[in-house]
Amino acid sequence: MAKMVSDFVIPILGGYECEVGLDALDDASVIGDLVLKSDSHAVQPIFFPGGDIGRLAVAGTVNDIAVLGAQPLALACGLILEEGLAFEDLRRVLTSVRSACEEADVSVITGDTKVVEKECLGGLVINMSGIGRGDEALEHNIKIARQYRKTLDTKWILDKNLREGDKIILSGTVGDHGVAIMSTQENIGLRNEVRSDVKPLNHMIGKILKVGGIVSMKDPTRGGLANSLNEWREKSHVGIQIQESHIPIRNDVRAACEILGIDPLEVGNEGKVIIGVVKEQAEEVLEELRSTDEGREAEIIGEATGEFNLVTMKTIVGGKRIITTPIGDPVPRIC
Amino acid sequence: MAKMVSDFVIPILGGYECEVGLDALDDASVIGDLVLKSDSHAVQPIFFPGGDIGRLAVAGTVNDIAVLGAQPLALACGLILEEGLAFEDLRRVLTSVRSACEEADVSVITGDTKVVEKECLGGLVINMSGIGRGDEALEHNIKIARQYRKTLDTKWILDKNLREGDKIILSGTVGDHGVAIMSTQENIGLRNEVRSDVKPLNHMIGKILKVGGIVSMKDPTRGGLANSLNEWREKSHVGIQIQESHIPIRNDVRAACEILGIDPLEVGNEGKVIIGVVKEQAEEVLEELRSTDEGREAEIIGEATGEFNLVTMKTIVGGKRIITTPIGDPVPRIC
Numbered sequence: 002m003a004k005m006v007s008d009f010v011i012p013i014l015g016g017y018e019c020e021v022g023l024d025a026l027d028d029a030s031v032i033g034d035l036v037l038k039s040d041s042h043a044v045q046p047i048f049f050p051g052g053d054i055g056r057l058a059v060a061g062t063v064n065d066i067a068v069l070g071a072q073p074l075a076l077a078c079g080l081i082l083e084e085g086l087a088f089e090d091l092r093r094v095l096t097s098v099r100s101a102c103e104e105a106d107v108s109v110i111t112g113d114t115k116v117v118e119k120e121c122l123g124g125l126v127i128n129m130s131g132i133g134r135g136d137e138a139l140e141h142n143i144k145i146a147r148q149y150r151k152t153l154d155t156k157w158i159l160d161k162n163l164r165e166g167d168k169i170i171l172s173g174t175v176g177d178h179g180v181a182i183m184s185t186q187e188n189i190g191l192r193n194e195v196r197s198d199v200k201p202l203n204h205m206i207g208k209i210l211k212v213g214g215i216v217s218m219k220d221p222t223r224g225g226l227a228n229s230l231n232e233w234r235e236k237s238h239v240g241i242q243i244q245e246s247h248i249p250i251r252n253d254v255r256a257a258c259e260i261l262g263i264d265p266l267e268v269g270n271e272g273k274v275i276i277g278v279v280k281e282q283a284e285e286v287l288e289e290l291r292s293t294d295e296g297r298e299a300e301i302i303g304e305a306t307g308e309f310n311l312v313t314m315k316t317i318v319g320g321k322r323i324i325t326t327p328i329g330d331p332v333p334r335i336c
Numbered sequence: 337m338a339k340m341v342s343d344f345v346i347p348i349l350g351g352y353e354c355e356v357g358l359d360a361l362d363d364a365s366v367i368g369d370l371v372l373k374s375d376s377h378a379v380q381p382i383f384f385p386g387g388d389i390g391r392l393a394v395a396g397t398v399n400d401i402a403v404l405g406a407q408p409l410a411l412a413c414g415l416i417l418e419e420g421l422a423f424e425d426l427r428r429v430l431t432s433v434r435s436a437c438e439e440a441d442v443s444v445i446t447g448d449t450k451v452v453e454k455e456c457l458g459g460l461v462i463n464m465s466g467i468g469r470g471d472e473a474l475e476h477n478i479k480i481a482r483q484y485r486k487t488l489d490t491k492w493i494l495d496k497n498l499r500e501g502d503k504i505i506l507s508g509t510v511g512d513h514g515v516a517i518m519s520t521q522e523n524i525g526l527r528n529e530v531r532s533d534v535k536p537l538n539h540m541i542g543k544i545l546k547v548g549g550i551v552s553m554k555d556p557t558r559g560g561l562a563n564s565l566n567e568w569r570e571k572s573h574v575g576i577q578i579q580e581s582h583i584p585i586r587n588d589v590r591a592a593c594e595i596l597g598i599d600p601l602e603v604g605n606e607g608k609v610i611i612g613v614v615k616e617q618a619e620e621v622l623e624e625l626r627s628t629d630e631g632r633e634a635e636i637i638g639e640a641t642g643e644f645n646l647v648t649m650k651t652i653v654g655g656k657r658i659i660t661t662p663i664g665d666p667v668p669r670i671c
Contacts, residue, residue: 006449009423013430014413017443030446032410032467035370039412039465041450075367077374078349079463081416088344095348108352111365113463114341115376118668121456128414128448130374130465132367333453 020157021069026232027160028065028219029133036071036133038062045334047094047124050181051196052271055097057336058129060201060271061222063105067203068218068274070142070158070210071133073105078112079128085120094125105201107131123334138210145213149279153216162216163237165307168283170276171247172205172290173198173298175226176254179268182335183261193253198272205295206274212289214282220274222336224327227266229275230312231326233305241312243303243324267327269335277305338661355492356404361567362495363400363554364468371406371468373397376414380669382429382459385516386531387606390432392671393464395536395606396557398440402538403553403609405477405493405545406468408440413447414463420455429460440536442466458669473545480548484614488551497551498572500642503618505611506582507540507625508533508633510561511589514603517670518596528588533607540630541609547624549617555609557671559662562601564610565647566661568640576647578638578659602662604670612640 006026015024020031029038040061047054063073078098082091102108135156147153153162181197183189202220209215217237221229226248234241250265258265272295278286283301290296303314312324341361350359355366364373375396382389398408413433417426437443470491482488485499516532537555544550552572556564561583565576585600593600607630613621618636625631638649647659 002449002451009426009430010415010447010449013427013434014437014444014447017445019410019443019445022443022445023447030410030412032445035409035467037410037412037446037465037467039414039446039463040448041414041416041463043416043450043452074370075354075365075372077365077372077465079374079376079414079465080345081376081378081461081463091344092348095344099348102349108354108357109349110352110354110357110367111372111374112345112349112358113375114337114345115378115461116337117378117457117461119456121454122452126416126450126452126461128374128376128416128463128465130372130412130414130463132370132372132467 021159028068031069031157034134036066036069038065039128039130040065041126041128042336043126043334044182044336045123046185049185049197050194052199053094053097054127055094056101057199057271058127059098059101059105060199061336062129062131063107063201063203064220066131066133067206068158068220070139071135072203072207073107073131073133075110075132076107077130078109080114081122081126082114082116083120083122083124084116084118086124090124101201105203138207142210142213142215145282146216146279149214149281158215158218160217160233160236163233163239163277163305165239165305166280167216167277167305168280168301169243169303170278170287171300171302172274172296174249174251175270175273176250176258176265176268178271179335180254180257184257189260195253195257198270200272200295202272202274202295205293208293209286209289212282212286214279214286215276216279217277218274222269222271225267225269227324227327230324234310234312240306240309241303242306244315245317247300247302249298249300266324356494363403366404366492369469371401371404373400374463374465375400376461376463377671378461378669379517379671380458381520384520384532385529387534388429388432389462390429391436392534392606393462394433394436394440395534396671397464397466398442398536398538399555401466401468402541403493403555405474406470407538407542408442408466408468410445410467411442412465413444415449416457416461417449417451418455418457418459419451419453421459425459436536440538473542477545477548477550480617481551481614484549484616493550493553495552495568495571498568498574498612498640500574500640501615502551502612502640503615503636504578504638505613505618505622506635506637507609507631509584509586510605510608511585511593511600511603513606514670515589515592519592524595530588530592533605535607535630537607537609537630540628543628544621544624547617547621549614549621550611551614552612553609557604557606560602560604562659562662565659569645569647575641575644576638577641579650580652582635582637584633584635601659
């Protein structure tokens, strides 16, 4: 997929110069003072423990706008339904879109519905697009970051902004969403059902922006933590060192990953962020995060380094492991 | 479809108060000074005479933004591909997206790609979302309209703005797109191949805004002219009277419609607009339209009336026909 995007989509559609364009492959794009994001959701099954495709569509788009430091302004919802989708299922999904919107304080203001004849989508696919705008919290955040890094030359929170010494904070446990989906797809009966963490995070992010000093932020969805850290490494030209002992993983998620033969660091999350913050502000950001519901299990998991241009992890048993970009996708249609 | 949207989507997702929201069911929505639009395209086949799904996706979204009086600022492209889509076809579609963007002076600045496993979409579905902004041309247009209608209380060009006496202009021939698609779907060998009119119209619209006095504008896509005129009638609480003899229809489109058993007024267009304009400005707007490539066959086809709350058509043979909202869709997956 990444290769197809870099080989086909970017060379043909890219090249337009705006603040953050298609070529940057960041979580969302920026034109003038506006953030624009489009995300299609094809998760299977459409209802899963802890959420459904409607909640996922709202959280996915809101979070991608929020990790650039913006607040969502409005959403546009494109429904692609297959003939035969039960009206009751559609009602459930739309009600869930509505309630996730209320959580995030944003509304769907426009949309479009198309129907395809065959039963092939597993119900429906949702495209959720959205626009956002930076507010005073973002401005404050960047001002604080610049006190410690005079060379920071953007007013947005971007993948390319990470520098040696920055601390990396993870807002909570990883693997929950991917394991919830995969154990449902594979029909594995876990003793304790793992629930997806799918959640709009714009309010939590708004709070930590008010502390200030955040330079990079990502929601580790497809490809999980391993993928997101490697994207940072590549775009920021740094090394990244993390400590396994500091990465929060639920015991049941860890157990399920062993059964399923997957790495919890490579599994998608839908309610977590990783945060790159200037080291002087790291403790304060962590404290603010922990005061929120969504971030109460946050940890500083590592830092950006000047060495190696690799993501390395100190393992619990005292070794060192290189974390590479996941090849292929352990969980198809995870989002 | 209309019933499903009004019964399910609007009651659950609607209600948010912004300048033009979901409930207005206008061509696009407005929040603050921004126009937002999302449109999914599932046309079959993906390549057709005169265009393809890529060109259609750009024109569809650009035109829906432009008919509110805005100029497109940026696009977001969501691709849903089926496994088995040939790379060469993807390259052709993306190249066509690019070239339509260049025609419209807009760029795809963000996007997303998902793959579904089964071959069921007929290749791919494209969601194209976009944002736009009103410029001085729109401001000028509304200023001129207000010289003749002091009560006009919006700075946007909306379905609900039509009033008794306003002239209705059609920018060119109707039926071309629908017939091009349907004759390809049905594999009917017409003597002269009918080509789709798919085209971004923002430049043409920008020119007539500079003349001024336009109050309502629509691109008559799904359901064709018949559907668009009835939407106006309903939202503006007016009657509409048109003259059959003034409606431009290509001879080969007319002949094909007879063979296919469909009404050219009910077939979708992708490169035409209908324009409601204060009567004092109608001739000048028509003249400007005719000076453009896209609008050279424009005609004044009728006017809004105070009577009946119906769309009626004086037929060529001297009778009168009531034009109703098309029931069902003569052409599935036309856009």
